[in-house]
Amino acid sequence: MNDGRAPGKIRNIAELARMAGVSAGTVSRALADKSLVNKETRERIQALAREHGFRPNQMARRLRTQKTGVIGVVIPLGHERRQHISDPFFMTLFGYLADELTESGHDLMLSRVIPGDDEWLDRIVDSGMLDGALVIGQSNQTEAIERVAQHYRPLVIWGSHRDGQAQCTVGVDNFAGGRLAAERLVARGAKRLAFFGDTNGPEIAERLAGAQAVADAAGLSLRAFPTHLASDEMASQIAGHLADLGGAIEGIVCASDIIAMSTIRLLHERGMAVPDQVAVTGFDDLPLASRMVPQLTTVRQDIAAGARAMVDALRRRIDGEDAPSTVMVPELIVRESA
Known part of the structure; x- marks a missing residue:
């Protein structure tokens, strides 16, 4: 009787075990590549399974192991x-x-x-x-x-x-990363600093805290501006921040590379040169950071x-x-x- 299966196709582990002349448990272990079955037997069983198009029932295996994969x-x-x-x-x-x-x-x-x-x-x-x-x-x-x-x-x-x-x-270490970014700006001579980022999450809050510690130690002010990570809101927010700052800014610590990239573009549109007039740092070191103009100074997290x-x-x-x-x-x- 032709049941629609290809000739020679094995339906289950029991059939493969009979063909190989071993127990079903040995077949199961061999297909799982367990060292409990010697190498020659494992390879013979695996070859038979490939030859006859047999693939173990993944759902049954998952039920046995209690793992979904x-x-x-x-x-x-x-x-x-x-x-x-x-x-x-x-x-x-x-x-x-x-x-x-x-x-x-x-x-x-x-x-x-x-x-x-x-x-x-x-x-x-x-x-x-x-x-x-x-x-x-x-x-x-x-x-x-x-x-x-x-x-x-x-x-x-x-x-x-x-x-x-x-x-x-x-x-x-986000606090240390915020410190590194702010220290770079201060070392360049920036005295009027800003931070762009949304501090509702702990990572960015710690980046701000690190930057603030550097500003405090240097006796400088740092103004923090909440800035969304959502791309469809970010640009308009940053444009508003730059309008509020006017020309009274020399260094901006950005909480992410994407915020930094948007900031640099908007500074360019306002006719402000980066880094000559305003220096900008990012955070992440995404692949895009080295492909933009100017290339982005950033804090790398691996x-x-x-x-x-x-x-x-x-x-x-x-x-x-x-x-x-x-x-x-x-x-x-x-x-x-x-």
């Missing part, structure tokens, strides 16, 4: 609701995370979340769809993330570390290394280890804008 990558947009996944920082970090996860055999589920209550992360991690979750940024959701981290271990956050917290974070650290910490936590947070050292990258 899926990692959630979550972007919470609490205070930046109009920010998009296409933001260059998100895409750069997500690209590195995707490379690391797919190379280790995981699938990804990407979620852009606008929190409407304190249980948005609970719903994600309790869905039964994930082996673990990576969260890109803390936004203004630190308390919600911290509460979930106290009971859900396979969770790693890109963000700021604070002593005593339950959440495992990977990120740069996004590729951070992605590797996030995935490594998540793997360890999935395996039951208590991987600690990672705080990376920022680096000032001096280019033309400051």
